[in-house]
Amino acid sequence: MTARPPDVPTLKVSDVRLRFGGVVALDGPSFTIEPGQIVGLIGPNGAGKTTLFNCISRLYEPDSGQIAFGGTDLLALSADGVADAGIARTFQNIGLFPTISVLDNILTGAYSRTRAGFVATALGLPRTRREEAGERDEAWALLESMNLAHVGREPAGNLPYGTLKRVELARALMQRPRLLMLDEPANGLIHEEVLELAETVRRLRDERGFSVLLVEHHMAMVMSISDRVVVLNFGQKVTEGEPAEVAAHPEVIEAYLGGAA
Numbered sequence: 001m002t003a004r005p006p007d008v009p010t011l012k013v014s015d016v017r018l019r020f021g022g023v024v025a026l027d028g029p030s031f032t033i034e035p036g037q038i039v040g041l042i043g044p045n046g047a048g049k050t051t052l053f054n055c056i057s058r059l060y061e062p063d064s065g066q067i068a069f070g071g072t073d074l075l076a077l078s079a080d081g082v083a084d085a086g087i088a089r090t091f092q093n094i095g096l097f098p099t100i101s102v103l104d105n106i107l108t109g110a111y112s113r114t115r116a117g118f119v120a121t122a123l124g125l126p127r128t129r130r131e132e133a134g135e136r137d138e139a140w141a142l143l144e145s146m147n148l149a150h151v152g153r154e155p156a157g158n159l160p161y162g163t164l165k166r167v168e169l170a171r172a173l174m175q176r177p178r179l180l181m182l183d184e185p186a187n188g189l190i191h192e193e194v195l196e197l198a199e200t201v202r203r204l205r206d207e208r209g210f211s212v213l214l215v216e217h218h219m220a221m222v223m224s225i226s227d228r229v230v231v232l233n234f235g236q237k238v239t240e241g242e243p244a245e246v247a248a249h250p251e252v253i254e255a256y257l258g259g260a261a
């Protein structure tokens with residue numbers, strides 16, 4: 001079993017614009033995520049982070065601009081097409097099935113990975129035993145590597161929130177993503193859980209080589225695991241750079257520390 005994606009393209013976001021009525025949610029930000037990089041996307045409430053995230057995952061249609069993943073024009077794809085291109089995401093409000101086991105939840109990530117698997121599942125067709133066994137092995141290995149094997153047979157709905165966040169991450173990883181998009185993964189977690197999650201994301205990136213786009217308010221997490229940080233405000237890119245450079249930027253200090261530093 002190889003979990004490493006074969007080739008990880010560069011994500012290139014160029015001059016993306018989107019208005020909702022009179023509100024300019026995105027006012028032309030551009031940035032790239034180089035293969036294997038963790039890029040943090042930060043900014044105050046209403047800065048446009050979720051809107052940009054949703055444009056990349058194709059839940060929103062920008063008014064103009066380009067989003068390319070290697071040679072693939074993401075704006076020409078549907079949300080399913082983006083998943084097929086190797087982009088997996090997690091949701092702010094956990095999107096797991098509460099009544100089925102953690103293992104089965106994670107296996108839904110594998111079914112969305114291949115169209116054949118997805119169609120077979122949707123039609124209720126039997127998958128080959130070999131296919132299923134391989135996916136189960138991969139899911140258990142993933143659970144073990146994320147310290148979740150002990151809850152593999154439990155219904156997801158029985159588990160505490162911090163554990164569910166990690167299960168959701170495991171499900172996204174079952175898609176064998178080339179780009180993993182995390183929408184506020186630390187939201188609602190206690191401090192120790194945030195540190196553990198940050199360590200897990202970085203370790204899995206090191207092991208598997210995927211790129212990460214991390215939208216997050218938890219500054220300690222963003223600054224500790226990001227290779228680069230992009231800052232948005234009022235839909236525009238304020239600055240970008242390595243975490244230490246960005247943390248020293250006057251507008252970032254103003255936005256996050258109220259100018260106190």
Ligand SMILES: Nc1ncnc2c1ncn2[C@@H]1O[C@H](COP(=O)(O)OP(=O)(O)OP(=O)(O)O)[C@@H](O)[C@H]1O
Pocket residue numbers: 020023024025043044045046047048049050051052
């Ligand atoms: N579906 C929508 N309809 C109308 N306005 C929207 C919609 N989605 C976002 N907006 C507006 O676009 C702007 C950017 O919002 P967005 O949610 O992207 O910000 P954000 O940086 O993710 O904020 P937060 O950190 O609070 O999640 C805000 O003014 C918001 O009110």
